Amino acid sequence: DGRFYEVIHMRDRPVLSKTFHAPSSTEWTIVTIIDNQQQNTFLDEDFALISQTRFDKQYDLHSRPWYKQALNSTDIITTMPYLFANSHKMGVTYAKQFETRGIVLAVDYTMSKLNEILALQKFDEKSEIFLVDNNAKKFASSAFSDSTTSIQTQKLDAELTRIIKE
Numbered sequence: 001d002g003r004f005y006e007v008i009h010m011r012d013r014p015v016l017s018k019t020f021h022a023p024s025s026t027e028w029t030i031v032t033i034i035d036n037q038q039q040n041t042f043l044d045e046d047f048a049l050i051s052q053t054r055f056d057k058q059y060d061l062h063s064r065p066w067y068k069q070a071l072n073s074t075d076i077i078t079t080m081p082y083l084f085a086n087s088h089k090m091g092v093t094y095a096k097q098f099e100t101r102g103i104v105l106a107v108d109y110t111m112s113k114l115n116e117i118l119a120l121q122k123f124d125e126k127s128e129i130f131l132v133d134n135n136a137k138k139f140a141s142s143a144f145s146d147s148t149t150s151i152q153t154q155k156l157d158a159e160l161t162r163i164i165k166e
Helices: 014-020 065-071 111-119 151-165
Strands: 004-009 028-034 037-043 049-056 090-097 104-110 130-132 138-141
Touching: 014 028, 065 090, 065 104, 090 111, 104 111, 111 130, 111 138
Parallel strands: none
Antiparallel strands: 004 028, 028 037, 037 049, 090 104, 130 138
């Protein structure tokens, strides 16, 4: 029916705090959009209510690519990286339709957070954990959490591309 709910962890995210006009003690923001009315609820670290704002908002959930993909799949879908409107950062969305048709749960990860998560999975400093798209191009990597990519990683990239294309 077009209802939209979003829970945002605001810690250390000044762009989001500015975007939502969040009070300085905000730890969590809950965004609710129902019948073109948006309500932002601001909570502190103990989940105590700080304040709420309400305003008109035109948001068509049904037009979002991640929503459409999830409706057409029985599996968890992953988008290609795109620019998140609120944070102005690149990221991916993972989404899955519930058994009740039309209800979708989606989780967003910025590329920097995804790279950090992948870096935590490394079993030694020479290893690399990464995700590739359908064209064998890396879009997230434990190596991207550092500013440099080793020669070994570059060789592995070329080998992976060759294997996938065969």
